Amino acid sequence: MVPSPTMDTRVLAIDAASPSPAILREAADVLAAGGLVAFPTETVYGLGADARSDAAVAKIYAAKGRPSRNPLIVHVPDAQAAQALAAEWPEAAQQLADAFWPGPLTLVVKRKLGGVSDAAAAGGPTVALRVPKHPVALALLRASGLPLAAPSANTSGSLSPVRAAHVLEDLEGKVNLILDAGIVEGGIESTVIDVSAAQPVLLRPGLLDAGRIEQIIGPLLQPTDASDTGPLPSPGMLERHYAPRTKLLLSSNPSVILGVSSEGVAVLALDADLPPGRAHVVRMPLDPVAYAARLYDTLHDLDAKGFHLLVAQEPPPTSLWLAVRDRLRRAAA
Ligand code: TXA
Ligand code: MG
Numbered sequence: 192m193v194p195s196p197t198m199d200t201r202v203l204a205i206d207a208a209s210p211s212p213a214i215l216r217e218a219a220d221v222l223a224a225g226g227l228v229a230f231p232t233e234t235v236y237g238l239g240a241d242a243r244s245d246a247a248v249a250k251i252y253a254a255k256g257r258p259s260r261n262p263l264i265v266h267v268p269d270a271q272a273a274q275a276l277a278a279e280w281p282e283a284a285q286q287l288a289d290a291f292w293p294g295p296l297t298l299v300v301k302r303k304l305g306g307v308s309d310a311a312a313a314g315g316p317t318v319a320l321r322v323p324k325h326p327v328a329l330a331l332l333r334a335s336g337l338p339l340a341a342p343s344a345n346t347s348g349s350l351s352p353v354r355a356a357h358v359l360e361d362l363e364g365k366v367n368l369i370l371d372a373g374i375v376e377g378g379i380e381s382t383v384i385d386v387s388a389a390q391p392v393l394l395r396p397g398l399l400d401a402g403r404i405e406q407i408i409g410p411l412l413q414p415t416d417a418s419d420t421g422p423l424p425s426p427g428m429l430e431r432h433y434a435p436r437t438k439l440l441l442s443s444n445p446s447v448i449l450g451v452s453s454e455g456v457a458v459l460a461l462d463a464d465l466p467p468g469r470a471h472v473v474r475m476p477l478d479p480v481a482y483a484a485r486l487y488d489t490l491h492d493l494d495a496k497g498f499h500l501l502v503a504q505e506p507p508p509t510s511l512w513l514a515v516r517d518r519l520r521r522a523a524a
Contacts, residue, residue, distance in 0.1 A: 197364035197365070198364060198365070198366075198367060199364075199367075200359065200362070200363045200364055200365070200366050200367065200368070200369060201367065201368050201369070202355060202359060202368075202369045202371050203217070203218075203368065203369070203370055203371065204371045204372075205327055205370045205371065205372050206372070207231065207325070207326065207327060207372040207373055208326060209326070210326060210327045210330045210331075210370075210372070212334070214370070215330050215331055215334040216334060217368070218230070218331055218334070218335070218368055218370060219331065219334040219335040219336075221367045221368050222239065222240065222241055222247075222331075222335045222337055222339070223241070223335065223337070225240070225241060225244055225246055225247040225250070226240070226247070226250075226367040226368070227239065227240050227247075227250050227251065227254060227365070227366045227367050227368075228240075228331070228366070228367060228368045228369075228370065229344040229352075229355070229358045229362070229366050229368070229369040229370065230327055230328055230331055230341070230369075230370045231325050231327050231328065231355075231370065231371075231372040231373075231375050232266075232323040232324075232325045232328045232341075232375065232377075233294070233295060233323060233324045233325045233328075233375060233376055233377045233398075234295050234323075234375065234377040234378070234379060234380050234381050234397070234398050235343045235344075235351040235352060235353055235375060235377070235378070235379070235380055235487070236343065236344040236351075236352040236353065236354075236355065236357070236358050236369075236375065237264075237266070237323075237328070237339075237341030237342065237343060237344055238251055238254065238255065238341055238342055238343070238344035238345075238358075238362070238366060239266070239331070239339040239340065239341040240339065240340055240341075241335075241337045241338075241339070241340075242263075242265045242266075242307045242308060242311045242337065242338040242339055242340035243306075243307060243308055243337065243338065244308055245308045245309060245310040247308075247340075248263065248308050248310035248311045248340050249310055251263065251340060251341075251342065252310070253365075254362055254365035254366060255342065255345070255346055255347045255362075256346055256347045257342065257347040258347070259310070259313060260313050260314075261313060261347075262311065262312050262313035262315055262317075262318070262319060263311050263312075263313075263319070263340040263341065263342050264297050264319045264320070264321050264340070264341060264342065264381070264383075265307050265311055265318055265319060265320050265321070265338050265339065265340050265341075266320075266321055266322070266323055266328065266332060266338065266339045266340075266341050267320060267321075267322055267332065267338050267339075268322065268329060268332040268333050269292070269293075269322055270285070270288040270289075270292055270322065272322075272338065273288065273292075273298070273300075273320040273322065275303075275306070276302070276303055276306035276307055276318055276320060276338060277300040277301060277302065277303055277306075277318070277320070278300075278301040278302060278303040278304070279300060279301045279387075280300065281300070281386050281387075283386045283391055283408045284298050284300055284386045286407055286408055287384065287386070287404065287407060287408065288322070290403075290407050291399060291403075291404075292321075292322040293322040293323055293324040293329060294322070294323075294324050294399060295321075295323075295324070295377055295380075295381040295382060295397060295398035295399045296321065296381055296382050296384065296397075296399045296404070297319050297320065297321040297381045297382065297383040297384070297395075297397075298319070298320050298321070298384055298386055299317050299318070299319045299320075299383065299384065299385040299386065299387055299394065300317060300318060300320065300386060300387050301316060301317055301318075301387050302315070302316060302317050302318040306318065306338075307338060307340070308340075310340075311340040316387075317385070317387050319383060321381055325372075325375070325376075327370060327372050331370070343380060344358045344361075344362060344366070344369075345357070345358070345361050345362070346361050346362070348432060348434060349361065349433075349434060349435075349436070350433060350434065350435055350487050350490055350491055350494070350522075351379075351380060351433060351487055352487070352491075353374055353375050353378055353487045353488050353491070354373070354374050354375075354488070354491075355369050355370070355371030355372075355373075357487075357491055374488065376484065377398045377483065377484065378398075378483045378484035378485065378486055378487055378488065379397060379398050379483045379486060379487070379514055379515070379518055380395065380397045380398065381395075381397045381398060381399065382395065382396060382397035382398060382399040382400075382401060382404065382514070383395035383397065384404060384411065386408075390412050391408055391409075391411050391412065392411060392412040392413070392414060393411040393412070393413050393414075394414065395517075396513040396514040396517045397514050398483060398514065400510075400511060400513075400514075401510065401513060402510055402511070432521040432522075432524075433487075433518045433521045433522050434521065434522045434523075434524070435490040435491075435493065435494045435501060435522060436494050437493065437494050437498055437499070437500065437501050438499070438500055438501065439490075439500075439501040439502070439503060439519075439522050439523045440500065440501070440502045440503070440523060441502075441503050441505055441519050441520060441522075441523040442502055442503070442504060442505060443504070443505045445458050445460065445465060445502045445504050446465060446466055448502050449465075449466065449468045449470050449502070450468075453468030453469045453470035454469050455498050455499040455500065456469075456470040456471070456498060456499070456500045456501075456502060457470065457471040457472075457473060457493045457496070457498040457500075457501050457502070458470050458471070458472050458473065458501075458502045458503075458504065459473050459475050459489060459501065459502070459503040459504060460472050460473065460474055460475060460504050461475055461477060461504045461506060462504065465504070470502075471493075471496075471498065473489055473493070475489070475504075479506070479511045479512045479514075479515055482506070482512075482515050483514065483515050486515065486518060486519075490522070503519050503522075503523070505519070506519070
């Protein structure tokens with residue numbers, strides 16, 4: 192086996208609210224030279240590279256072990272910069288950009304040739320664009336003057352990072368620089384909407400509640416799981432994803448599982464009256480936004496503690512829980 196090349200990974204602490212211009216300049220220099228910089232967004236940490244450069248973007252795929260047919264989200268500082276990378280900018284894109292950017296929303300639009308690199312779009316006719324809200328992400332976009340391709344900064348298929356330490360543990364030696372601004376606020380990824388065709392499609396539920404999007408542009412098509420027999424709507428969505436190393440079961444009634452065995456088991460519980468037995472019980476927030484903010488951090492923490500089984504109590508089947516339920520289902524796949 193050929194050993195993969197490694198590099199020194201530097202970690203620099205940066206203030207989340209007012210990032211140091213000197214540190215931003217260092218990060219921008221790494222990006223301009225075609226290197227990789229992990230940075231915080233309001234959702235999860237991203238693994239950034241110059242989206243215009245095939246060579247720089249190739250390093251993202253290599254570091255993550257990500258299939259090159261799975262396109263990346265390109266981050267830009269404002270809607271005007273997004274529009275400049277699009278071949279068409281539909282009314283729905285403008286309405287959603289006005290309402291939710293900067294913020295945890297990604298829009299898939301037709302790609303302008305000569306905009307982002309083929310690698311960032313995985314050779315496809317569309318590009319996924321997002322204006323992040325985190326002050327460090329926005330300041331880095333402005334300091335570098337580059338559109339930044341940035342998937343979540345984790346090995347393909349595993350848990351997304353919500354702290355710099357998660358990035359370091361997973362990708363040390365594969366990323367030049369990590370900007371450490373502490374734990375991020377959102378905790379799960381952006382909502383991805385395809386507005387490239389006549390009927391908008393929800394490709395990935397995420398931090399921005401889909402109901403708020405429907406209030407503005409009307410009903411969204413939702414690709415069902417049956418779509419793995421048809422054409423790929425969003426390549427990333429068919430793989431086991433967002434998964435801890437420890438086996439995870441999703442259960443509407445964890446007591447049944449705990450009745451069989453609770454030794455070495457950790458439970459992400461919603462009910463206050465779960466009989467724990469000898470299981471380690473983590474009480475999760477009853478509000479979906481607060482739950483999302485805790486989810487990956489809790490799973491990272493439990494992974495490190497060496498339980499042999501994690502059991503997550505299924506949240507209610509309401510639309511506000513859509514994104515959390517999606518991540519739990521994938522983590523358990
Ligand atoms: O919150 C987020 O979105 C984070 C932060 C870092 O911004 N990024 C992120 O990127 O989650 P990633 O690469 O892990 O997820 C991108 C998702 C995948 O499901 C991918 O298949 C989909 O967006 N996607 C990207 N480009 C697409 C395109 N042109 N058409 C359809 N789906 C696309
Ligand atoms: Mg990801």
